[in-house]
Amino acid sequence: MTTKQIKNPLINFLLQLGDNALIMGHRNSEWCGHGPVLEQDIALTNIALDQIGQARNFYQYAATLISESSGEKLTEDSLAYLRDSWDFKNCLLTELPNGHWGQTILKQFFVSTYQYYLYQELEINSDLKLAGIASKSLKEINYHVRWSSEWVLRLGDGTSESKQKMLAALETLWPYINEWTIFTDYEIEILGNKHQSIKEKWEEKIHAVLNEAGLIIPSDAYAQRGGKQGNHTEHLGYILAEMQFLQRAYPNSEW
Amino acid sequence: MKIGIRKFFYGDYGEEKNSAAESTASRETINEWPLWEVFIRSKQGLDHKHAGSLHAADAAMAMENARDVYTRRNEGVSIWIVESKYIHASNPDDADALFDPANDKIYRHPSFYDLPDEVKHM
Numbered sequence: 001m002t003t004k005q006i007k008n009p010l011i012n013f014l015l016q017l018g019d020n021a022l023i024m025g026h027r028n029s030e031w032c033g034h035g036p037v038l039e040q041d042i043a044l045t046n047i048a049l050d051q052i053g054q055a056r057n058f059y060q061y062a063a064t065l066i067s068e069s070s071g072e073k074l075t076e077d078s079l080a081y082l083r084d085s086w087d088f089k090n091c092l093l094t095e096l097p098n099g100h101w102g103q104t105i106l107k108q109f110f111v112s113t114y115q116y117y118l119y120q121e122l123e124i125n126s127d128l129k130l131a132g133i134a135s136k137s138l139k140e141i142n143y144h145v146r147w148s149s150e151w152v153l154r155l156g157d158g159t160s161e162s163k164q165k166m167l168a169a170l171e172t173l174w175p176y177i178n179e180w181t182i183f184t185d186y187e188i189e190i191l192g193n194k195h196q197s198i199k200e201k202w203e204e205k206i207h208a209v210l211n212e213a214g215l216i217i218p219s220d221a222y223a224q225r226g227g228k229q230g231n232h233t234e235h236l237g238y239i240l241a242e243m244q245f246l247q248r249a250y251p252n253s254e255w
Numbered sequence: 256m257k258i259g260i261r262k263f264f265y266g267d268y269g270e271e272k273n274s275a276a277e278s279t280a281s282r283e284t285i286n287e288w289p290l291w292e293v294f295i296r297s298k299q300g301l302d303h304k305h306a307g308s309l310h311a312a313d314a315a316m317a318m319e320n321a322r323d324v325y326t327r328r329n330e331g332v333s334i335w336i337v338e339s340k341y342i343h344a345s346n347p348d349d350a351d352a353l354f355d356p357a358n359d360k361i362y363r364h365p366s367f368y369d370l371p372d373e374v375k376h377m
Contacts, residue, residue: 037288038310039309039310039320039323039324042320042323042327043319046323147319150316154312154316
C-alpha cells in the first residue's frame with residue numbers, strides 16, 4: 001500500500017508523528033541488551049517502548065481516518081509494516097544510525113525536547129482525539145527530556161574524552177536539526193501560527209542545555225532535509241527491511 | 256568507558272572496612288559506579304520497602320534508574336534511595352548470638368491474654 005497520494009493534512013500530520021515515534025523507537029530498541037550498564041539499558045528500552053506506544057496511537061487514529069475516507073480496511077499494522085520508505089514522513093535525524101551512547105543520547109535529547117513543545121501545542125488542539133494522544137504522550141516525554149538532558153550534561157561536562165565524543169556527535173547530528181522546524185503545509189494547517197513559538201522554545205532549550213554542558217554549538221546552519229516529503233537517507237530502507245520482513249514474508253501473522 | 260561492576264551482598268559492608276565511609280576507597284577501580292539501595296512505597300499510607308539495588312554515578316542518576324528498573328510495572332508512588340555504603344548490616348556469623356535467644360521466649364508475644372469480646376482489631 002501507499003499513503004503518498006493522501007491530501008488530508010490531519011492524516012499526513014498523524015503519519016508524520018507516528019513515523020517519527022516509530023523510527024526513534026526502533027533505533028532505540030537496537031540498544032536492548034547493549035546498553036553500557038544494565039540500568040541504562042532498561043531506561044533506553046523503556047523509552048523505546050514509550051515511543052512505539054505513541055506511534056501506535058497515532059497510527060490507529062490515522063488508520064481509522066483513512067479507512068473512513070477510502071473504504072480500504074487499514075490497521076495500525078498496515079501503516080507500520082506495509083508502507084515503503086517514500087511513504088514515511090519521519091525527519092532524517094530519527095533514522096540515522098545510533099553511533100555511540102553519547103550520540104544516541106544527544107539525538108534523543110533533540111527529539112524529546114522537540115516533541116515536548118510540539119505536544120504541548122497539540123494538547124490544546126481543537127481535534128480532541130489528537131489532543132488526547134498528545135496529552136497522554138506528554139507524561140512520557142517529560143521523563144524522556146529529563147533523562148536525556150541529564151545525560152547530555154553529564155557527558156558534555158564530564159571527562160575530556162566524553163566531551164570530545166559529545167562534540168563529535170553534535171557535529172554529526174547538527175545538520176539534521178533544522179529540518180524539524182522547516183514546517184510543511186500540512187503541519188502549518190494543523191498547528192496554525194503556533195509553529196513559530198515551538199521553534200523558538202525548542203531552540204532556546206537546546207541552546208541552554210548545550211551551553212550548560214559546555215558544548216560549542218556549530219555555526220554551520222546547513223539543513224539536511226527531505227524526510228517530511230518522503231525523501232530519505234539510505235538508512236531508512238535498512239530499518240524497514242528489518243522491521244517489516246516478518247509481515248511481508250508472512251502476511252497477517254500474529255504472535 | 257569500561258565500567259567495572261562488582262557484586263556486593265547485603266552484610267558485606269561492615270566487614271570489609273570497619274567504617275562505612277572508607278568502603279568507597281575499596282572499590283576496585285575509579286570507574287566503578289557506587290551501589291545504591293532502593294526503597295519503594297507501593298501506595299500512600301504504606302511503608303517504603305526494600306526493592307533491590309542498582310548502580311549509579313550519583314543520587315540523581317540513581318533516582319532515575321530506580322524509576323526505570325523498579326517502578327516500570329506500576330509498583331510505586333514514592334522512591335527512597337540510599338548509597339549502600341551507608342547501610343550497616345548485621346554480620347551473618349553473629350546470627351546465633353543476635354537472634355537465637357529470642358527463639359524460646361514465646362512469652363514475649365502478647366498471646367497469653369484473654370481478650371474481652373468488645374475489643375476489636377487485635
